[in-house]
Amino acid sequence: MDNDLKYLIRRFYELQAERVETYRLFEEGHQAYLKSAPHYDFVKYRQLVHEITQAFNGISKEVIQIKDRFREVYDRCDLSEHLEKIQEMEKEKLELTARLQIAKQNVQDHPSQEMYQEEMQILKHKIIKSVEAISEVLQDFKYDCEEIQ
Known part of the structure; x- marks a missing residue:
């Protein structure tokens, strides 16, 4: 029984690592999309978003x-409650990330409009806060798992 519990804990950490990697791929894809301006390759970007969404859904x-x-x-x-909190926070982080990508495109397309720059900075700050909150819950999870490991 303990081995299964250890496996589940290890598997959760693997899934969190997959999430981090998926965010990295999402960011790289978005940067490539922005570089395709002014004739954005929206079809390719939409496919990326579809694949990223599927990856996040599978992890979730x-x-x-x-x-x-x-x-x-x-x-x-x-342990269950920690994962529930992390799931909620990850969902919020993904929504913020999508909004940030739109804001980045708006900044690029309308460089003289300061409201887009402000929105981008606010979203970046919210994502940083979100990552910090997720890290705190991960620490709590790790602490509560110590006697199992």
Whole structure:
């Protein structure tokens, strides 16, 4: 039983690493899209967004399964709640990231409009805060897992 619990914890960390990598690919793809200005390659970017969305959905589904197993099989509501918080925060971070990408394009397309620059800075700050909050919950999760490892 303990080995399965250890596996689930390890698997969760692998999924978080996949999320980080997916964000990196999303950012790289968006940068390439912005470089295609002024004749944006929207079809290619839309395909990237589709693939990124599928990747995030797959990760989320598996994290939810792990969260449910912590609660239902191991009666570890503490671990389950950490994953639930992380899921909510990751969803918010993804929404902020998508909004930031739109803001970056607006800044590029309308360089004289300061409101786009301000919006971009606000979104960057919110994403930093979001990443910090996720890191805090990950620390709590790690702490609560220590006796299992």
